[in-house]
Amino acid sequence: MARTVILSAAGGPENLEVVDRPVGEPGPGEVRIAHRACGLNFIDIYQRTGLYPMQLPHPLGMEAAGVVEAVGDGVTHLKPGDRAAYAANPPGAYAEARVMPAAQVCPLPDEIAFDQAAAMMLKGMTVEYLFHRTTPLTAGDTVLFHAAAGGVGLIACQWARSEGITLIGTAGTDEKCRLALDHGASHCINYRDAGWVAKVRELTGGKGVDVVMDAVGADTFEGSLDSLKPLGMLISFGNASGPVPPFNIGILGQKGSLKVTRPTLFTHIADHDACQAMAGHLFDKVVKGAVEIRIDQRFPLEQVADAHRALEARQTTGSTVLEL
Structure with a gap:
């Protein structure tokens, strides 16, 4: 028993x-x-x-x-x-x-x-597939990672640092942002700030990031798309704030021929x-x-x-x- x-x-x-x-x-x-x-x-x-x-x-x-x-x-x-x-x-x-x-x-x-x-x-195996099995990432690339102070996020911060990848994290409090920075995030933004998308753009010189890794879901989906550079990829791998609602796929073309995937471990x-x-x-x-x-x-x-x-x-x- x-x-x-x-x-x-x-x-x-x-x-x-x-x-x-x-x-x-x-x-x-x-x-x-x-x-x-x-x-x-x-x-x-x-x-x-x-x-x-x-x-x-x-x-x-x-x-x-x-x-x-x-x-x-x-x-x-x-x-x-x-x-x-x-x-x-x-x-x-x-x-x-x-x-x-x-x-x-x-x-x-x-x-x-x-x-x-x-x-x-x-x-940890989630981070492994995000960085190595979903879309090509190399040293010098820039990733936006939501919930960077969580269990997956703190591993991702360190993983990115070990691979020479710039990771911009988001977290829900300034204390959590400091934790992400301590674990290897290059930058961290409090996503409760309504201007977090503009901050991502500012940190990337207006270009946007190569990849967004988003386990938050409904609350961050639209901002995640707006944080990508043209031809960038959104990896939606969780629903902490609820599932992403249906959306018009044509918006991906309007925002720069973006790509979206929903993988699972x-x-x-x-x-x-x-x-x-x-x-x-x-x-x-x-x-x-x-x-x-x-x-x-x-x-x-x-x-x-x-x-x-x-x-x-x-x-x-x-x-x-x-x-x-």
């Missing part, structure tokens, strides 16, 4: 319940992992509220780290006793232990602590080899010290509802973990 967080019905954090649940044995292609820490992400909120529908009741959580207890037939990259971490479907990471598909579970280097790994797998990691390569790239950045994983909030598993409230209210910085 393992303590597991179950979502009983779509809605508020009060619908999250901690129950004892049987774990079972791994079948072919599966692994049983005993967690040491679990990570929180906005996708958990999207699933909890029903924005991303699931068949309910269902366990929640998309990333965790721990020790492999058993492997099923056909699993060759992991063995019992291995340290491991993952970001993967199906949800179920808010638990002491679980059985899950093994393909997206990654061997964890000894140099990386379990809580670090639980805080970085989904966020889970498309990128669906292939086992690609997932392992992405995780390896992330691990290398962390082990070499180019990226530091900042954990600013810790909650016991039983306080998962409070953790959701804090994340949803944008009261957090860096990453949040559930401790077991």
Whole structure:
């Protein structure tokens, strides 16, 4: 049996319940992992509220780290006793232990602590695909990154610095802006200032940025388009303020032949080899010290509802973990 967080019905954090649940044995292609820490992400909120529908009741959580207890037939990259971490479907990471598909579970280097790994797998591999698998980015390019003081944002700030990319961040308070700057952002703008688009233009000499990376969604979409240079790309990868409403695609031509894409991490990691390569790239950045994983909030598993409230209210910085 393992303590597991179950979502009983779509809605508020009060619908999250901690129950004892049987774990079972791994079948072919599966692994049983005993967690040491679990990570929180906005996708958990999207699933909890029903924005991303699931068949309910269902366990929640998309990333965790721990020790492999058993492997099923056909699993060759992991063995019992291995340290491991993952970001993967199906949800179920808010638990002491679980059985899950093994393909997206990654061997964890000894140099990386379990809580670090639980805080970085989904966020860090998201940054990896944003910078390396979505559109070509090279040293000297300029990126606008919204929510730069969040879990994904602070990794992105450091990643950009390590790649020689100029990152202009936005954040909701001056304190969060300072945090982004401390982690490698070249500039940071308080997006509650109505003139943030003009500030982006000023910082780029009127040209605009090469790429916008936007996980905020509805509140920033139009300003993100207006921050791009001609032929620039908007990567819309989240909906923290709500989903982007329908828009006239012709506006992309009017604003400079712009490009828009809506990728997800889970498309990128669906292939086992690609997932392992992405995780390896992330691990290398962390082990070499180019990226530091900042954990600013810790909650016991039983306080998962409070953790959701804090994340949803944008009261957090860096990453949040559930401790077991």
